[in-house]
Amino acid sequence: MASTTLYRAASTATGATKYTLSMWIKRSNISVEQTLIGVVSGTTIELIKFGSNNLLYWYNRDAAGNAAENSTTQVFRDVGAFYNLVFAYDSTQASAADQKKIYINGVATTWGSASAIQSNAVPGMNLSGATRYIGREGSGTDYYYDGLMSYVSFVDGTAYDQSYFGETDSSSGIWKIKTSPSVTYGNNGFFLKMDTSSPGTDTSGNNNTFTASGTPTLTQDNASNVFTTLNGIHVGGGNSTLSNGNTTYSLSNYSYNTRSTLGMPSGKFYWEQNQSGTNTRIGLITSGFTTDLDTDNANAYYGGSGGGGVYLLMSNTTTSWQYTNNDTSQNTGTYTTAIASGANDILMGAVDVDAGKLWIGVNGVWFNSGNPATGSNATLTFTNSSSDELQIFAGYGTSSARVSSFNFGNGFFGTTAVTSSNADAAGHGLMEYAVPTGYYTLCTKNLNTYG
Numbered sequence: 001m002a003s004t005t006l007y008r009a010a011s012t013a014t015g016a017t018k019y020t021l022s023m024w025i026k027r028s029n030i031s032v033e034q035t036l037i038g039v040v041s042g043t044t045i046e047l048i049k050f051g052s053n054n055l056l057y058w059y060n061r062d063a064a065g066n067a068a069e070n071s072t073t074q075v076f077r078d079v080g081a082f083y084n085l086v087f088a089y090d091s092t093q094a095s096a097a098d099q100k101k102i103y104i105n106g107v108a109t110t111w112g113s114a115s116a117i118q119s120n121a122v123p124g125m126n127l128s129g130a131t132r133y134i135g136r137e138g139s140g141t142d143y144y145y146d147g148l149m150s151y152v153s154f155v156d157g158t159a160y161d162q163s164y165f166g167e168t169d170s171s172s173g174i175w176k177i178k179t180s181p182s183v184t185y186g187n188n189g190f191f192l193k194m195d196t197s198s199p200g201t202d203t204s205g206n207n208n209t210f211t212a213s214g215t216p217t218l219t220q221d222n223a224s225n226v227f228t229t230l231n232g233i234h235v236g237g238g239n240s241t242l243s244n245g246n247t248t249y250s251l252s253n254y255s256y257n258t259r260s261t262l263g264m265p266s267g268k269f270y271w272e273q274n275q276s277g278t279n280t281r282i283g284l285i286t287s288g289f290t291t292d293l294d295t296d297n298a299n300a301y302y303g304g305s306g307g308g309g310v311y312l313l314m315s316n317t318t319t320s321w322q323y324t325n326n327d328t329s330q331n332t333g334t335y336t337t338a339i340a341s342g343a344n345d346i347l348m349g350a351v352d353v354d355a356g357k358l359w360i361g362v363n364g365v366w367f368n369s370g371n372p373a374t375g376s377n378a379t380l381t382f383t384n385s386s387s388d389e390l391q392i393f394a395g396y397g398t399s400s401a402r403v404s405s406f407n408f409g410n411g412f413f414g415t416t417a418v419t420s421s422n423a424d425a426a427g428h429g430l431m432e433y434a435v436p437t438g439y440y441t442l443c444t445k446n447l448n449t450y451g
Contacts, residue, residue: 003144004214005136006192006200013126014186015157021048021087021125022153022165024177024223027079028232028246029146030054036085036145039124039131040138046124047137048087050076055112058087058100062121070100073112079232079246080261082148082223084166084175088159091121103162106175126156126188134192134210148245150194150222151177153204156186177223195222219245219410220429220443227429227443228262228408230394244414248405249394256395259285260408262442263389267451268372270350270424270439271392272407272432280404281395282347282360283380286388346413346432350439353390356382364433372436392442407431409441426450 023036027050035049045061054075061067076083086103093099096116102109124130131138134152135145153165164183169176181191191204197218200210221227229246235258240251242258249258273282348361350372357378359370370377384390394404405414409429412418422431426449429441440446 004212004216005144006134006210006212006216007131007136008190008200008208008210009129009131010125010127010188012128013122013156013188016122016126016128017091017120018157018159019089019123019125019186019188020153020155020158020160020164020183021089022084022151022162022181023149024082024084024151025145026082026148026221026223026226027076027146028148028229028242030077030079030232032146033143034145034147035133035135035137035143036149037125037135038133038137038143039127041124041127041130044122044124044127044130049137049143056085056102058102060100060117060121060123062118062123063127064118066118066121068096068100068115068117070096070102070111070114072102072104072109074104074109077233079229081226084162084177084223086160086162086165088161089123089125090159091117091119091123094119101159101161106162106166106168108162125154148219148221151179152190152192152194153181153183154185154188154190155183156188158184158186179224215415217244217412217415219412221245221410225428225443225445226262227410227441228260228392230258230406231261234258244405244412245410247408247410247412248403248414250403251395257281257285258394260392260442262444262447263391264351264353264442264447265389265451266353267447268350268352268436268439269442269446269451270348270372270431270435271409271442272349272413273347273394274405274413275345275347275402280347280402281393282349283358283393284351284390285393286384286390348433349392350436351390352378356384358382359436373438409443 031052031054033052035047037048039046043065044063047059049057051057054077056072056076057069059069084105088101091099096114099117125132137143160183164181166175166178185204185206189204189206190202190208193203199216200212202208230242230249232242232246235242240256242249346363350359358380359372360367360379367379368377370379407413411430418430418432420432422434423429424435424440426440426446428443428446440450
């Protein structure tokens with residue numbers, strides 16, 4: 001959400017001393033203070049937020065100035081998966097443990113630090129006239145949440161447990177979403193699916209629709225089908241940063257790189273990325289490589305004799321490409337399809353992991369008349385010397401500042417929507433160009449079926 005928030009003032013509560021909040025979130029930027037939901041109204045304050053230490057905090061201060069803060073011992077640093085967080089508030093209870101409960105991915109979690117609130121204290125979330133901000137601390141503060149959020153349920157007057165909002169999948173054992181919670185919402189209740197162009201629309205039946213400040217970016221990435229992004233933990237040094245839900249990579253040194261959160265043990269997969277100039281690297285990497293290719297070079301991983309496996313292409317000019325294959329060779333070649341230096345060019349990648357073939361294209365045309373669907377004229381054939389899964393690689397071959405945005409199926413390059421809507425054969429993803437027959441976007445449902 002970055003610099004975006006949804007906000008709405010509460011009305012008179014059905015049961016002011018009790019509520020339940022459930023949300024599904026996927027973090028992007030970590031190790032900075034970020035607010036999931038906040039209320040600042042006079043002396044009444046309520047904040048649910050991540051600290052810079054990646055702990056989760058729940059802070060309350062009532063109208064009389066009595067304050068209480070709970071914090072987890074669990075850290076939240078996973079940028080590749082969704083968390084389901086359920087908060088149950090009940091100030092009619094006597095003990096701190098019963099007043100503020102938290103469930104994480106279906107598990108009742110004990111607070112690492114907890115303090116009791118005043119009996120029958122009205123929280124900020126249910127305070128009549130107080131504005132609730134989703135993704136921000138309050139109207140005069142920042143601490144925006146940077147990540148994905150969906151299926152936000154708020155129940156006024158009842159403290160429910162986690163079973164109303166999720167359930168364990170019988171085959172996988174994974175906690176999964178209930179898309180239609182069977183709850184009584186109360187006057188202030190709302191249910192924001194955040195899956196349309198109007199993410200603040202309330203579908204609870206209460207019409208408690210929120211107003212958006214900023215422009216939320218929709219995504220195909222959701223709690224039911226997680227799409228890969230770039231890895232917010234595995235980012236090169238210097239001024240390297242990720243943004244736009246970890247799909248845009250900005251860097252200023254050629255040796256730095258990052259990679260996808262999801263790996264490909266087998267199967268056929270397709271992705272797209274734009275470029276802001278020449279010397280764009282596109283291809284595959286394994287975990288044997290660090291975020292700094294200079295370090296890898298010293299360790300004989302890059303262009304040397306180490307085993308780690310990297311397969312990438314680097315545009316030195318508009319038509320000349322250099323690649324490193326299986327750590328052991330650097331080869332150059334000239335391809336018939338020119339790559340301009342404009343920022344609007346879209347590169348395409350298709351990999352057949354089992355056959356060891358990689359195709360690269362630009363603006364809808366594959367190099368050297370390649371055809372991933374038939375397996376012909378691969379841009380590069382390779383052998384993976386390691387036992388690691390392949391991951392999609394992001395980097396540049398220049399020390400000049402560069403920015404590249406990836407479309408793994410989310411339907412956006414940064415904040416720019418694709419002009420076409422090409423899904424793969426399984427119906428997943430929104431790509432600019434047609435996904436080659438037999439290839440799929442890199443998401444959990446496709447990995448489970450085709451990976």
